[in-house]
Amino acid sequence: MDEEKSYWVGFSVFPGIGPVRFKLLRDYFGSAKAAWETQTGELRNIKLGEKLTEQFDHFRKTFNIEAYLKQLQDLHVSVLTLNDSKYPKLLKEISDPPFLLYIRGKKTDEPINLERTIAVVGTRKITRYGEEVTRRIVADLVSYGFTIVSGLAYGVDAIAHQTAIDSGGKTIAVLGCGIDIIAPPSNARLYRQISEDGFGAVVSEMPLGLWASKGTFPARNRIISGLSLGVVVTEGADDSGALITARNAGEQGREVFAVPGPITSPYSRAPAALIKKGAKLVESAKDILEELGL
Numbered sequence: 001m002d003e004e005k006s007y008w009v010g011f012s013v014f015p016g017i018g019p020v021r022f023k024l025l026r027d028y029f030g031s032a033k034a035a036w037e038t039q040t041g042e043l044r045n046i047k048l049g050e051k052l053t054e055q056f057d058h059f060r061k062t063f064n065i066e067a068y069l070k071q072l073q074d075l076h077v078s079v080l081t082l083n084d085s086k087y088p089k090l091l092k093e094i095s096d097p098p099f100l101l102y103i104r105g106k107k108t109d110e111p112i113n114l115e116r117t118i119a120v121v122g123t124r125k126i127t128r129y130g131e132e133v134t135r136r137i138v139a140d141l142v143s144y145g146f147t148i149v150s151g152l153a154y155g156v157d158a159i160a161h162q163t164a165i166d167s168g169g170k171t172i173a174v175l176g177c178g179i180d181i182i183a184p185p186s187n188a189r190l191y192r193q194i195s196e197d198g199f200g201a202v203v204s205e206m207p208l209g210l211w212a213s214k215g216t217f218p219a220r221n222r223i224i225s226g227l228s229l230g231v232v233v234t235e236g237a238d239d240s241g242a243l244i245t246a247r248n249a250g251e252q253g254r255e256v257f258a259v260p261g262p263i264t265s266p267y268s269r270a271p272a273a274l275i276k277k278g279a280k281l282v283e284s285a286k287d288i289l290e291e292l293g294l
Contacts, residue, residue, distance in 0.1 A: 001069060001079075007032035008081045009072075010065045012100040013207040016052045019096045036060055071208060075180055078103050088114045094226040094252045098205035102179040105194070105201030112147055112170045112200060118288065119149040119228040119249075121242040122156030122235040123267050130235030130267060133259050134159045137232065140285030142169030144294075147200070149174065149228050151220060152187055156234055156242070161190055165199045172227060175204040176220035177212040203227075221245040222252075229292055230255030232282060236270030243270055246279070255291055257282045 001009075011017055011032060017025070025035040028046050043053045072079065080087050080101045091097050105112070118141055122130060138148055138160050148164035150157040152173035164171035173194050177183050179202060182191045195202040205223065206216060221244045225231050231249040233256075236242040246256045256279040261268030275281050280291045 004031055004033050005079070005081060006065050006069060007036045008100050009069065009079060010036060010060070010063060012079075012102075012205070013063065013068065014056060014059050016055055019099050021048070022099045068208070072102075075208070076104060077179055077208075088227055090114065090117065090228065091223065091226040094222065096222070097226065098223060100205065102204050102206070102208075103201050104179055104196075106196055106198040108198040110170075112172065113145065114147065114227070116145050116294075117147045117149050117172070117228045119224045119231040119245065120156065120160035120234060121150055121224065121231060121245050122233055122270070123237060123240055123242070124153055124155035124157075125237075125267065126155035126159060126235060127265060127267055129261060129265070130156060131159055133261075134234045135163045137234065137259065137282065137285055137288075138163040139167045141288065142167040144285060144289060147172060149224055151176070151224055152191065152194075152202070154184060154186070156236075158187055158190060161194065161200075165190075165193055169199075171200040173200070173202045174220055174224045174227070175202060175206065175212075176216040177204065178206050178208045178210040179204040180208045181211060183212055217241060218244055222248045225249040225252055225254055228254060230257055230288065232257040232259070232288065233271050233274055233279075234259045235261060235267045237266050238269040238273060240270040243273070246274055255280065255288075257288055257291070259283070 011022055029035040029038055040057050082099050120138055134156050142164055148160055148171040150160045161171045182188045194200045225245050225248040231246050233242045233246055249256050258271035258274040258279040259282050260271055
């Protein structure tokens with residue numbers, strides 16, 4: 001890894017600097033290395049805030065970049081920065097793309113198609129109906145050459161990933177925690193299939209060792225929608241996190257799709273709400289292709 005890129009990695013570990021502040025630092029100092037090595041007084045000049053400046057100053061003096069890079073190497077984790085040519089083009093288009101992505105995935109003869117991607121998300125408390133429609137739509141999408149993007153959670157996410165694998169396709173799992181953490185543990189086999197067996201890639205912008213929290217999931221969700229041409233919500237309650245992903249999709253200029261369900265089920269409310277707001281009603285994968293003009 002070149003020296004400049006290693007400083008991008010260093011900034012990705014510090015919790016107080018996200019995409020917006022990192023861009024501010026690079027624009028002002030000219031490079032991540034220059035920003036990392038600048039005098040504390042210069043950091044105050046760009047108005048990071050006294051507390052954040054002090055926290056960063058302490059962090060850079062105590063953080064061992066070389067040891068962290070060695071840890072990434074041992075875990076077979078690669079990194080992509082916004083400057084890398086292989087950085088996903090769709091994700092780069094959003095207003096706040098991650099400046100660095102951690103990735104685990106085995107290279108195969110058939111690379112992941114990042115230009116034909118669709119997110120499939122929904123409730124963790126999936127019903128038999130939700131499982132059936134998720135499997136059917138994902139299997140059809142894979143047959144049309146789509147890469148399936150989801151969040152490796154219980155329920156719809158897990159079914160979407162597993163169906164993509166079982167259908168001979170590729171899938172991308174976006175985590176709301178460090179890429180070295182398998183959460184929930186029950187998805188450990190699925191995590192290994194994606195990251196080690198050549199069925200896709202596990203992706204995170206979170207540093208190693210960071211556990212998911214309430215605040216990390218919205219950040220994760222914007223990546224799920226950002227990587228995708230559109231977001232399909234197959235099932236979810238009226239407070240489902242899938243609604244956040246769908247809202248992100250709308251804000252990012254991506255298509256939003258929803259599968260109608262039984263009106264007696266509380267897990268049909270999220271798709272129903274989206275359809276009322278203009279989401280494309282989906283009964284089959286052909287509805288998605290039609291809307292995307294593919």
